[in-house]
Amino acid sequence: MTLKELSDLLGLSPTTVSRALNGYPEVSEATRKRVAAAAREHGYAPNTRARSLATGRAMAIGHVIPISAKHEMVNPVFGDFIAGAGEVYSRNGYDMLLSVVPDADEEAAYRSFLTKRNVDGIILHAPTLTDPRIPLLNALGLPFVVHGRSSEMDAPYAWVDVNNTRAFQRATEFLLDLGHRRIALVNGLEHMDFAIRRRAGYEAALTARGIAPDADLMFAGEMTEAQGHDITRGLLAQPHPPTAILVSSMISAIGVRRGIEEMGLRMGRDVSLITHDDELSYFRNGADIPVYTATRSSVREAGRKAARMLVDIIEGKDTPRDILLEADLTLGRSTGPAAPLRMETG
Amino acid sequence: MTLKELSDLLGLSPTTVSRALNGYPEVSEATRKRVAAAAREHGYAPNTRARSLATGRAMAIGHVIPISAKHEMVNPVFGDFIAGAGEVYSRNGYDMLLSVVPDADEEAAYRSFLTKRNVDGIILHAPTLTDPRIPLLNALGLPFVVHGRSSEMDAPYAWVDVNNTRAFQRATEFLLDLGHRRIALVNGLEHMDFAIRRRAGYEAALTARGIAPDADLMFAGEMTEAQGHDITRGLLAQPHPPTAILVSSMISAIGVRRGIEEMGLRMGRDVSLITHDDELSYFRNGADIPVYTATRSSVREAGRKAARMLVDIIEGKDTPRDILLEADLTLGRSTGPAAPLRMETG
DNA sequence: TTGAAAGCGATACCAC
DNA sequence: GTGGTATCGCTTTCAA
Numbered sequence: 001m002t003l004k005e006l007s008d009l010l011g012l013s014p015t016t017v018s019r020a021l022n023g024y025p026e027v028s029e030a031t032r033k034r035v036a037a038a039a040r041e042h043g044y045a046p047n048t049r050a051r052s053l054a055t056g057r058a059m060a061i062g063h064v065i066p067i068s069a070k071h072e073m074v075n076p077v078f079g080d081f082i083a084g085a086g087e088v089y090s091r092n093g094y095d096m097l098l099s100v101v102p103d104a105d106e107e108a109a110y111r112s113f114l115t116k117r118n119v120d121g122i123i124l125h126a127p128t129l130t131d132p133r134i135p136l137l138n139a140l141g142l143p144f145v146v147h148g149r150s151s152e153m154d155a156p157y158a159w160v161d162v163n164n165t166r167a168f169q170r171a172t173e174f175l176l177d178l179g180h181r182r183i184a185l186v187n188g189l190e191h192m193d194f195a196i197r198r199r200a201g202y203e204a205a206l207t208a209r210g211i212a213p214d215a216d217l218m219f220a221g222e223m224t225e226a227q228g229h230d231i232t233r234g235l236l237a238q239p240h241p242p243t244a245i246l247v248s249s250m251i252s253a254i255g256v257r258r259g260i261e262e263m264g265l266r267m268g269r270d271v272s273l274i275t276h277d278d279e280l281s282y283f284r285n286g287a288d289i290p291v292y293t294a295t296r297s298s299v300r301e302a303g304r305k306a307a308r309m310l311v312d313i314i315e316g317k318d319t320p321r322d323i324l325l326e327a328d329l330t331l332g333r334s335t336g337p338a339a340p341l342r343m344e345t346g
Numbered sequence: 347m348t349l350k351e352l353s354d355l356l357g358l359s360p361t362t363v364s365r366a367l368n369g370y371p372e373v374s375e376a377t378r379k380r381v382a383a384a385a386r387e388h389g390y391a392p393n394t395r396a397r398s399l400a401t402g403r404a405m406a407i408g409h410v411i412p413i414s415a416k417h418e419m420v421n422p423v424f425g426d427f428i429a430g431a432g433e434v435y436s437r438n439g440y441d442m443l444l445s446v447v448p449d450a451d452e453e454a455a456y457r458s459f460l461t462k463r464n465v466d467g468i469i470l471h472a473p474t475l476t477d478p479r480i481p482l483l484n485a486l487g488l489p490f491v492v493h494g495r496s497s498e499m500d501a502p503y504a505w506v507d508v509n510n511t512r513a514f515q516r517a518t519e520f521l522l523d524l525g526h527r528r529i530a531l532v533n534g535l536e537h538m539d540f541a542i543r544r545r546a547g548y549e550a551a552l553t554a555r556g557i558a559p560d561a562d563l564m565f566a567g568e569m570t571e572a573q574g575h576d577i578t579r580g581l582l583a584q585p586h587p588p589t590a591i592l593v594s595s596m597i598s599a600i601g602v603r604r605g606i607e608e609m610g611l612r613m614g615r616d617v618s619l620i621t622h623d624d625e626l627s628y629f630r631n632g633a634d635i636p637v638y639t640a641t642r643s644s645v646r647e648a649g650r651k652a653a654r655m656l657v658d659i660i661e662g663k664d665t666p667r668d669i670l671l672e673a674d675l676t677l678g679r680s681t682g683p684a685a686p687l688r689m690e691t692g
Numbered sequence: 693t694t695g696a697a698a699g700c701g702a703t704a705c706c707a708c
Numbered sequence: 709g710t711g712g713t714a715t716c717g718c719t720t721t722c723a724a
Contacts, residue, residue, distance in 0.1 A: 001461075002717060013695045018719065026693060045461035049395045049404065050717030053700045058395065060443075067429055073642065074429045076422035083413055083420045086446030095464065097406075098442045100432030115347075115391035118441065225624060254596065254624060257603050261613035268607055278571060278600060296419065348701060359711045364703065372709055396701030399716045695724080700717105707712080 001044045010038055021046070048095070060095040061085075061310060062119035064110065066103040066126055073224055074100075076251065077277055078125065080296045081147060084303025085123065092311050094120075107136060114140050121314045123147055123306055128191045145310040147302065149193050158313065158321045160306040162294045164194050168201030168246065171274045175244045176209050180272065182217060184242040186231055186252050190220040198248055198276070217242055228255025236263045236271070244272040250296075253278060298325060347390040356384055367392070394441075406441040407431075407656060408465035410456065412449040412472055414568055420446075421569065422597065423623055424471065426642045427493060430649025431469065438657050440466075453482060460486050467660045469493055469652055474537045491656040493648065495539050504659065504667040506652040508644060510540050514547030514592065517620045521590045522555050526618065528563060530588040532577055532598050536566040544594055544622070563588055574601025582609045582617070590618040596642075599624060644671060 007017040012031070020027045020035035027035075038044075052058050063085070065078055082096070089096050097119055101109045110133065113119045121143035124133055131150040134157050146159040175183050185202050188195040199220075203213045217235070221227045228247060235241055236259065247253040253275040260271055267273060277294050305323050312319035353363040358381070366373045366381035373381075384390075398404050409431070411424055428442070435442050443465055447455045456479065459465045467489035470479055477496040480503050492505040521529050531548050534541040545566075549559045563581070567573045574593065581587055582605065593599040599621040606617055613619060623642060651669050658665035 003719095004717075014718075015696080015720085016694055019694090022719085028693060031693080043457075043461060045458065047399075047717050048462045048464045049399045050700090051719075053393075053395045053399055053702090054717075054719040056700075065429070065432075074425035076425055079420035079422055079425045082444065083411070083446045086411075086444065090445065090447065096444045096446070098428065098432065098444045099436065100429045100442070101436065111389075112391065115389060116394045118394045250600065254600065264612070264615075266607075266610070266612060269610075349703095350701075360702080361704085361712080362710055365710090368703085374709060377709080393701050396716090397703075399718090400701075400703040402716075693724105696722090698719105698721080700719090703715085705712105705714085708710085 001042050006038060006042065006044050010035060058118050058120050059093055060097050060119045061089060062097045062099060062113045062122040064106055065098060065100045066106055067100060068103060068222055077299045080299040081303035084300035085307035088304050088307035110136060114142055121310050123310060127193050129193050129196060143313045145306045147306055151193055158309055160302050160309060160323045162298060162302060162325045164197040165201040167294055168198040169205045171246055172202045172205035176205060180244040181211060182242040184217040184235055184245045186228055186245060186247045186256060187220045188223050188248050195220060202246060223249035223252045225251055225255040228252035229259045232256045232259025236265065247275045250275055250278045347388050352384060352388065352390050356381060404464050404466050405439060406443050406465045407435060408443045408445060408459045408468040410452055411444060411446045412452055413446060414449060419570055423645045426645040427649035430646035431653035434650050434653035456482060460488055467656050469656060473539050475539050475542055489659045491652045493652055497539055504655055506648050506655060506669045508648060508671045510543040511547040514544040515551045517592055518548045518551035522551060526590040527557060528588040530563040530581055530591045532574055532591060532593045532602060533566045534569050534594050541566060548592060569595035569598045571597055571601040574598035575605045578602045578605025582611060593619065593621045596621055596624045
């Protein structure tokens with residue numbers, strides 16, 4: 001069913017039917033009702049391509065998911081972010097275009113979005129400390145919102161981020177409060193902005209208590225099961241192993257747990273663990289003090305916020321240009337008795 | 347830069363330029379070279395929307411990601427599947443359209459793809475035992491490939507699946523070989539086809555050894571951290587707890603591990619664990635016998651295969667209509683000494 | 693309040 | 709081997 005067919009059916013011109021359906025004011029209420037009814041009855045929906053050819057708007061938003069050429073693994077938080085963004089898009093009539101590219105080909109992907117004109121804007125994922133994609137997109141004139149920040153980039157850009165620094169600072173403080181002194185950090189690759197911030201939070205907490213960050217306890221790498229596993233085995237084989245481990249990713253944490261198990265150690269007694277984006281990562285001590293890190297639900301919320309921001313920018317609406325989400329674990333779900341992250345005092 | 351502008355520049359007609367760019371045979375080699383050079387130089391790329399309006403083909407493929415209305419969680423395997431599919435699409439000039447919808451609205455999403463005509467085909471995710479979307483898509487006449495199967499559906503359809511039955515049968519046999527007799531199953535929701543198959547494999551292995559499947563050890567639910575956690579705490583509090591747990595999902599397994607830790611038990615001694623889609627899930631006994639389950643890499647491979655199949659179907663090429671992948675853990679990565687999944691004999 | 697007609701940017705048929 | 713032109717389905721200006 002096309003607009004023309006529908007209008008023939010109604011004995012109206014395509015013009016009028018189009019106006020009725022798109023809420024133009026000059027159509028009489030009676031006509032509008034009649035048109036809407038017929039459209040519904042015959043299951044009419046405008047052809048997206050024809051519409052966007054006519055309007056010059058694609059009604060689609062692009063997400064470029066960079067995947068590591070080495071490990072070919074997709075960070076699972078993308079799934080949650082995208083789910084959040086998708087909600088907002090569908091409510092606003094936008095499609096979501098996903099482009100999965102090896103990290104090297106990213107620039108080509110953006111240019112292709114521009115030249116093919118199939119998106120009205122894009123969401124930038126996984127920004128580095130000084131991300132070259134930001135000036136690129138600014139130069140291309142394609143509206144965009146960054147999921148995360150690019151701290152050393154001075155060009156202005158819109159962003160949505162969780163407070164990584166604070167999350168890791170709080171988590172570290174919490175472990176310190178329990179009496180831990182040797183706390184390891186299993187982090188993402190440190191050209192990533194989020195990883196830098198996480199380490200900064202971790203170091204700030206240590207330093208504030210007069211503990212010098214120990215390079216032997218700090219690790220950065222791609223967040224895979226194998227990474228967590230290998231690092232943990234190495235750590236726990238040291239003469240002075242850490243008593244607690246702070247892990248940047250749910251996936252790495254799987255490996256960390258495996259490593260601890262393989263060494264025959266017991267969680268919460270021999271070693272304690274805080275994971276950043278695990279939905280179950282609520283850790284409480286006896287006094288019910290929450291630790292702040294990001295859960296998968298909060299990533300989803302970030303997706304919603306970023307999509308909202310981008311849609312507003314595209315449509316010329318007034319909108320804040322940056323949002324910092326406090327990823328508060330009190331949002332997390334708490335079932336049954338909590339595991340103590342205790343420090344052995346014996 | 348549009349086709350018209352480019353052709354004016356070259357002193358040719360848009361027709362000729364279009365033909366040159368699209369590899370039509372009647373263009374002279376000289377012209378083709380000249381056109382290609384000019385196109386490259388001026389960064390010309392055809393407007394996707396105009397092209398697909400003219401050809402009637404969208405050059406895009408839709409994925410509908412259903413999210414549970416209750417938990418709002420996205421199964422992380424989608425990320426891996428989509429990464430695999432994305433590779434194939436971009437190599438073949440297709441875009442990927444993602445539609446994230448609450449499971450209730452799925453049918454509307456398909457119809458909307460059809461009426462808006464913005465995809466040439468779709469990938470169906472997470473099929474149930476008799477999935478109503480299959481006859482729906484058949485009726486709509488939209489080409490599709492199912493990621494998984496719908497066992498009790500008799501209509502023909504194309505699919506790509508991992509061998510869930512065999513994976514769980516092998517994993518169970520492996521635990522039985524180690525001496526385990528009380529093996530729990532933490533499964534996905536059992537209206538899902540994959541969950542039914544996994545249970546079937548598990549039960550087949552038990553039955554073959556003369557062990558009657560015990561309903562008290564079998565659980566089905568949404569695969570979240572909380573699910574694994576809650577079930578595990580319940581299981582381990584029983585008078586006769588299982589000595590091993592077979593878990594359908596990496597995410598549930600995070601909760602299972604938490605549960606085991608919280609009960610103060612030791613992995614591999616008090617309880618053993620096999621997880622289905624964890625990249626580190628290579629488990630070996632002393633004799634280096636691999637256990638077959640699906641890793642994230644194999645899901646990615648499934649994504650590639652499904653995309654390839656769908657593209658071939660859309661383009662009218664000859665292609666197999668079903669592929670069963672053996673998800674072989676020997677594909678998995680093996681670092682360091684493996685953890686024994688031993689059975690205590692004391 | 694409604695309609696006719698000109699694009700939007702490509703492809704494809706038909707002449708030459 | 710090349711070019712003119714209708715066409716895809718819609719929006720939008722201009723007239724009525």
